[in-house]
Amino acid sequence: MADPQRITDLDLEGALRDLGPRYPYPPTPNLASRVRLRITAQPVPRPRRLELWRDPRRLALVAAVLLVLLGAAAVANPATRNAIAHFFHVGGVIVNRQPSPLPSFSPVTPLDLGRRTTRDDAQSKVSFTIEVPAELGTPDAVYVVSGIPGGEVSLAYTPRPGIPLVRETGLGVLVTEFRGDLIPGFITKSLGEGTTAQEVSVNGDPGWWIAGQPHMIYVDVAGQSQPLTLRMASNTLIWEHGGVTYRIESDLSKADAFRLAAGLP
Amino acid sequence: MEGRPLDDIALVERAKNGDVNAYEALVQHYQELAFRVAYQVTGNAADAEDAAQEAFVNAYYALGRFRPGAPFKPWLCRIVVNEARNRRTSAQRRTVLAERALVAQSSGDSAQSPEAAAEADAFRSTLVATVRTLREDDRLILAYRLFFDLSEAEMAEALKVPRGTVKSRLSRALGRLRAALPADIRMPSSAGGHDG
Numbered sequence: 395m396a397d398p399q400r401i402t403d404l405d406l407e408g409a410l411r412d413l414g415p416r417y418p419y420p421p422t423p424n425l426a427s428r429v430r431l432r433i434t435a436q437p438v439p440r441p442r443r444l445e446l447w448r449d450p451r452r453l454a455l456v457a458a459v460l461l462v463l464l465g466a467a468a469v470a471n472p473a474t475r476n477a478i479a480h481f482f483h484v485g486g487v488i489v490n491r492q493p494s495p496l497p498s499f500s501p502v503t504p505l506d507l508g509r510r511t512t513r514d515d516a517q518s519k520v521s522f523t524i525e526v527p528a529e530l531g532t533p534d535a536v537y538v539v540s541g542i543p544g545g546e547v548s549l550a551y552t553p554r555p556g557i558p559l560v561r562e563t564g565l566g567v568l569v570t571e572f573r574g575d576l577i578p579g580f581i582t583k584s585l586g587e588g589t590t591a592q593e594v595s596v597n598g599d600p601g602w603w604i605a606g607q608p609h610m611i612y613v614d615v616a617g618q619s620q621p622l623t624l625r626m627a628s629n630t631l632i633w634e635h636g637g638v639t640y641r642i643e644s645d646l647s648k649a650d651a652f653r654l655a656a657g658l659p
Numbered sequence: 660m661e662g663r664p665l666d667d668i669a670l671v672e673r674a675k676n677g678d679v680n681a682y683e684a685l686v687q688h689y690q691e692l693a694f695r696v697a698y699q700v701t702g703n704a705a706d707a708e709d710a711a712q713e714a715f716v717n718a719y720y721a722l723g724r725f726r727p728g729a730p731f732k733p734w735l736c737r738i739v740v741n742e743a744r745n746r747r748t749s750a751q752r753r754t755v756l757a758e759r760a761l762v763a764q765s766s767g768d769s770a771q772s773p774e775a776a777a778e779a780d781a782f783r784s785t786l787v788a789t790v791r792t793l794r795e796d797d798r799l800i801l802a803y804r805l806f807f808d809l810s811e812a813e814m815a816e817a818l819k820v821p822r823g824t825v826k827s828r829l830s831r832a833l834g835r836l837r838a839a840l841p842a843d844i845r846m847p848s849s850a851g852g853h854d855g
Contacts, residue, residue: 403833405846407805410790413783414806420704422694426686429715434679 507548507568508539520545522573522638528657530567544573558645560628567644567654573637594631596640596655601633603648635659667731675722685731686715692732692807693739699802700743700795710742717742733809733816740799740817778847789839797832804829 401409516538517524524547526533533549553559553566560566592603606629631651632641640658642651673681693714697707718738725734790798803809803817814829815822 401837401840401844401846403830403837406833406837409782409786409846410801410805413786414808416783417695417806418787419695419698420707422691423708423711425690425694425708425712425715426683428712429686429719430679430683432716433682433719 507537507550507570508546509537511536511538516545516547520547520571520573522571522636524549524571525640525658527567527569527642527654529654530569530657533569539572546570546572556650560643560645567642567646569654569658570641570643572639594633594652596631596633596652597635597659599633599635601631603651604630604632605648631655668728671722671725671731672727674719675725682719689732689735690715693735696736696739696799696802696807697743699798700740701746702791706746707743710746711739714739714742730813730816733813736803736809736813736817737819775847782844782847785841785844789836789841792839793832793836796828797835800825800828800832801836 511519513524513526513533513536516536519538519540521544526549530549530551534552535550537548537550539546539548547570549569549571550565551557551567551569557566560568590604590606592605594601594603628643628645629648629651630641630643631648631654632639633655634640636659638659640655642654644651644654646654667685670681670685674685690711693711694707697710697714698704701707701710714735718735721738725731790801793801800814800818803814804811809817811822811825814825818825818828820828
């Protein structure tokens, strides 16, 4: 060890890292098409519910039907609603309730909100007018995702008196706005036990209040494979107005979230 | 690296629901890793290819048991290693070291003098040869961490051991690698040691 010329563990790690890309592997065969052939030759039996994902039209129909059923069930007995698996739809959002418990998530899950930028720059990248909740004023940070139709903007507010910290996001309030009518895709919210979803009316538009345990959100675009955002969401108020979907994530009470929403379209 | 696991979660969910395109995208993305992980175990290309392909097929049919939101990469690694181990016969094990002389690719760094480049190449070849003499679990853990850049959490998942065990195993593997290196070997200035 005392010999300065002797290789240390750190040297060795560095040397191995350096070697990694140059390691003399034989060329990688193209397995994708062969694997595809094999799995299509012998398809795996799937639960019927999952078939819905493959056909947007059928999905929309089922969503509509479930929405009606859901409304009836909610009127009749709120508990019934929690007992069934259901889908419902708000603008570009499809919420999927799953009866199975969610895996635990680490609060360090990175927020993938897009590129941090100024409000003016974000405005030039999205096809709708960015609205800022009047009560909160100028956001502490603005993020934009321009790779999806119409774009998506997120306004982040740090915790402050009256706005508690959301442990999962490290923020106080997160407002996300995106074109709900342009994307033939959806946000999926996988709701675990302990999370409730309630149909609400926000400024006269249909929406959902999702509260309780943190839940996972991911945005996906039909026909493409990449999710656009994934994060732990806290209490969420989500609605659509004029083809734009608005989402407020916070640990605020429903009443407080509605107060913020009142400052938006 | 940051974005990838998120892509995986969505692709896995789609694949689970029967989207063959999504699964093909996963295979496309991970076939190199799978093949190379398998190669670390089998030591020959034909078995590695076979193992990687079989692993992807098996993983597809096992997706239903895959925990939603769990990382795909270490799970796949585990299946690949199992498949590769199944294919590695004792005869193959003996021939691994007798395979053609393996020379790691040169860095191609034109700023290097020919002497320095030759020294670095020689060092890398020694390193490759020595890594190949290690026992399989040492080789795998070094490869996971330093060649394939798995995080400690991913390694723990791939090896099905606690994270603390990953650290100690990695450190022991490094120690055994160092002990197995020729006594007179020295770091070449350009072989990727840490600077400062």
